Amino acid sequence: MADVKKVVLAYSGGLDTSVILKWLQDTYECEVVTFTADLGQGEEVEPARAKAQAMGVKEIYIDDLREEFVRDFVYPMFRANTVYEGEYLLGTSIARPLIAKRLIEIANETGADAISHGATGKGNDQVRFELGAYALKPGVKVIAPWREWDLLSREKLMDYAEKHAIPIERHGKKKSPYSMDANLLHISYEGGVLEDTWTEHEEDMWKWTVSPENAPDKPTYLELTYRKGDIVAIDGVEMTPATVLATLNKIGGENGIGRLDIVENRYVGMKSRGCYETPGGTIMLRAHRAIESITLDREVAHLKDELMPKYASLIYTGYWWSPERLMLQQMIDASQAHVNGVVRLKLYKGNVIVTGRKSDDSLFDANIATFEEDGGAYNQADAAGFIKLNALRMRIAAGKGRKLF
Numbered sequence: 573m574a575d576v577k578k579v580v581l582a583y584s585g586g587l588d589t590s591v592i593l594k595w596l597q598d599t600y601e602c603e604v605v606t607f608t609a610d611l612g613q614g615e616e617v618e619p620a621r622a623k624a625q626a627m628g629v630k631e632i633y634i635d636d637l638r639e640e641f642v643r644d645f646v647y648p649m650f651r652a653n654t655v656y657e658g659e660y661l662l663g664t665s666i667a668r669p670l671i672a673k674r675l676i677e678i679a680n681e682t683g684a685d686a687i688s689h690g691a692t693g694k695g696n697d698q699v700r701f702e703l704g705a706y707a708l709k710p711g712v713k714v715i716a717p718w719r720e721w722d723l724l725s726r727e728k729l730m731d732y733a734e735k736h737a738i739p740i741e742r743h744g745k746k747k748s749p750y751s752m753d754a755n756l757l758h759i760s761y762e763g764g765v766l767e768d769t770w771t772e773h774e775e776d777m778w779k780w781t782v783s784p785e786n787a788p789d790k791p792t793y794l795e796l797t798y799r800k801g802d803i804v805a806i807d808g809v810e811m812t813p814a815t816v817l818a819t820l821n822k823i824g825g826e827n828g829i830g831r832l833d834i835v836e837n838r839y840v841g842m843k844s845r846g847c848y849e850t851p852g853g854t855i856m857l858r859a860h861r862a863i864e865s866i867t868l869d870r871e872v873a874h875l876k877d878e879l880m881p882k883y884a885s886l887i888y889t890g891y892w893w894s895p896e897r898l899m900l901q902q903m904i905d906a907s908q909a910h911v912n913g914v915v916r917l918k919l920y921k922g923n924v925i926v927t928g929r930k931s932d933d934s935l936f937d938a939n940i941a942t943f944e945e946d947g948g949a950y951n952q953a954d955a956a957g958f959i960k961l962n963a964l965r966m967r968i969a970a971g972k973g974r975k976l977f
Contacts, residue, residue, distance in 0.1 A: 575685070575713075576600045576602045576685060576686045576713060576715070577602055577603065577684075577685060578602055578603045578604075578605060578682060578683060578684040578685060578686070579596055579600065579602050579603075579604055579605070579684055579685075579686040579687060579688050579715060580604075580605045580606075580607055580675050580678045580679045580682065580684045580686070580687045580688070581593055581596065581604050581605065581606050581607065581687070581688045581689075582607055582609075582671055582675060582687075582688070582689045582690065582701070583606035583607060583608050583620060583624065584608060584620060584690075585608065585617075585619055585620030585623045585624070587726070587729055587730070587733065587740050588690045588729065589690045590623060590627070590733065590738050590739070590740055591723065591729050591732050591733055591738060592688065592690055592717050593606065593624070593627055593629070593738075594627060594732075594736050594738055595717055595721060595723075595732075596688060596715065596717070597627075597628070598736075599720075599721075600715070602686075603630070603631075604629055604688075605629070605631040605632075605633065605678060605682050605684055606620070606624040606629050606631075606632050606633065607633040607634075607635070607674060607675060607678050608620040608621075608632075608633065608634045608635070609635055609637050609670070609671055609674060610634070610635065610636045610637060610638060611637055611638060611641050611667055611670070611755035611756060612638045612641070612754075612755050612756030612757075612814065612817075612818065613754040613755050613756075614754060614759075615754070617634055618634065620632075620634060621634055623739055626739055627738070627739075631682055633674075633678055635674060637670060637674065638756055638814040639812055639813060639814045640670065641667065641670055641755065641756060641757075641814070642756060642757075642813035642814045642816070642817050643812075643813040643814075644670070645666050645667070645669065645670055645892075646666060646756070646757055646813070646817065646853075647801075647802045647813055648901055648904070648905070649662065649666055649887060650801075650853070650856050650857065650860055651801040651802070651860070651904050651905060651907075651908050651911075652876065652879075652880050652883050652884075652900075652904045653857060653860060653861055653864075653876070653877070653880055654880060654883060654884045654887065655857070655880070655884060656836070656884040656885065656887070656888045657834070657836055657837065657884075659832060659834050660832070660834060660836055660846075660848065660888075661757070661758065661832075661848070661850045661853045661854070661857065662884065662887050662888060663753075663755065663757040663758025663759075663760060663848060663850055663853065664696075664697070664753050664755075664758070664760055665696070665700065665887050665888045665890075666757065666887055666892075667755045667757070668697060668700035668701055668704065668890065668892075669700065669704045669890075669892035669893060671701065671704075672700070672701050672702075672703075672704025672705050672708065672893075673704065673708060673893075675687045675689075675701075675705060676704075676705055676708040676709045676712065679709065679712060680709070685712070685713060686712065686713035686714065686715055687705055687712060687713075687714055687715070688714070688715040688716070688717065689701045689702075689714075689716060690717070690718070691716065691718065692718040693716070693718050693719045694840065694842070695838065695840065696838050696839050696840065696888070696889070696890070698716055698718075698719075699839055699840070699889065699890045700889075700890035700892075701714075701890075702714050702716075702890075703890040703891060703893070703894075704890065704892060704893050707893035707894065708893060749763075749764040749765075749777075750762060750763050750764050750766070750777065751763040756814060756817050756818060756821070756852075757817065757850060757852070757853050758830075758848050758849060758850040758853060759779060759780055759848070759849045760846055760847070760848050761773075761777055761846065761847040761848075762844065762845070762846050762847075766845050766846070766847060767845065769835060769845050773833055773847050777847065778831065778847075778849060779849065780821060780825045780830070780849040780851060781824070781825040781828055781829065781830055781831055781849050781851055782825065782826065782827075782828050783828055784828035784831075784921045784922030784923075785828075785921070786828070787826070787827050787828035787920070787921045787922065788826070788827065788921075791827075791918045791919060791920040791925075792823060792826070792827055792918070792919040792920070793916065793917065793918055793919075793927075794806060794807065794823065794855075794916070794917045794919065795807050795808065795914055795915070795916050795917075796855075796859045796914065796915045796917065797913075797914050798859075798860070798863045798911055798912055798913055798914070798915070798931075799912055800908045800909060800911060800912065801860070801864075801905075801907075801908030801911040802908075803816045803856065803859070804816075806819055806820070816852075817852045817853075817856075818852070819852075820851065820852030820855045820856065821851050821852040822851075823851075823855075823919065824851025824852055824854060824855050824919065824924075825849070825851045827851075827919040827920065827921065827922070828921055828922040829851045829854050829855065829919060829922055829923070829924060830848075830849050830850045830851030830852070830853065830854040830855075831847070831848075831849055831922070832847065832848040832849075832850065833845075833846075833847045834846060834847075834848070839888065839889040839890070854924060855917065855919070855924050858917070858924040858926060859915040859917060859924075859926070860911075862915045862926040862929045863911055863912075863913050863914075863915050863929055863931065864911055865929065866913070866929050866930075866931055866934040866935060866936045867910050867911045867912065867913060867931050867933050867934060867935060868907065868910075868911065868935075869935065872907050876904065876907060879900060879903075882900070883897070883900050883904070886900070910931075910933040911933075912931055912932065912933050913929065913930055913931025913932065913933065913934065914928075914929070914930050914931070915928070915929045916928035916929070937949075
């Protein structure tokens with residue numbers, strides 16, 4: 573431990589990281605630099621500064637990363653229509669590589685020789701933080717207190733905080749009902765009653781969305797403008813990436829969109845039940861597929877769909893900074909060169925309904941697709957040879973008397 577002189581801690585100012593801060597000071601006898609990221613979690617981050625100062629921290633970083641988060645992480649992910657295990661929009665996963673990146677940048681700026689985080693030894697986040705850190709600074713030391721200390725319950729953490737006069741707000745109860753994570757893309761809920769997979773989630777748990785039953789009886793219409801696969805305007809009003817997502821979160825939440833209750837497979841081996849609110853992301857996914865449906869070549873679209881599960885898995889398991897993810901991203905970004913245009917949506921009681929899409933780069937040709945006279949644009953007689961050639965191998969096998977089963 574003597575080789576650690578300075579450590580950069582990912583610090584929220586909550587119970588866990590406040591205890592970690594003091595524990596690092598006492599156990600490693602090192603200087604601690606705190607880093608607090610504003611990723612649009614909807615809570616004040618400035619109070620973390622006062623708490624860190626009260627604990628003797630001299631170098632305090634509080635960074636507004638909302639635009640970088642959406643522009644450089646969320647948007648690239650949605651260009652691939654990324655979904656993990658068919659449902660999860662990766663709201664927690666996609667924030668971790670940015671936090672890891674900033675931890676390493678601050679370590680370089682301050683001359684720190686270690687970083688630290690509050691992720692437990694049971695979850696995915698420890699993997700995501702540390703894979704990112706090692707990819708960006710191979711020789712960095714990572715301190716993960718949950719894998720070292722014996723403070724393995726909330727009560728022990730609270731006792732430690734009281735013993736060391738750590739400024740922690742008590743809320744009149746020993747245990748929080750849920751473990752939660754929030755950023756501009758989503759808010760997640762784990763633990764509590766959700767640990768019984770048969771128990772229905774509680775209605776008062778949700779914070780961003782109204783229930784579909786209580787959503788307005790009148791639909792909301794939106795027009796999203798795309799440029800190279802990214803939303804650049806809502807209803808004709810140009811917006812920055814973070815403003816786009818914040819706006820869609822608000823409108824989607826008002827219409828009961830984006831709730832999810834799933835059991836997922838964690839990278840560390842266990843299954844975990846989580847509930848998620850991702851109103852803006854749910855809208856973005858549906859709209860992006862709609863604009864791609866008229867602007868992407870068929871085989872390009874199908875290849876993207878085949879590669880997407882691998883891309884999603886790389887993000888979920890913490891390989892954002894890996895060469896394979898970067899290679900896939902170049903291919904995905906190249907596919908978006910002509911993904912331009914406007915998508916019209918109807919939001920109604922939890923549903924995102926595509927009602928229109930248009931683009932100057934559209935590959936949809938009404939003259940060919942029409943059920944009416946096409947003026948010779950398509951020769952239907954050509955289909956006979958096409959079908960026979962595609963059936964040739966099956967015709968040969970059947971002619972040899974081969975059984976199908």
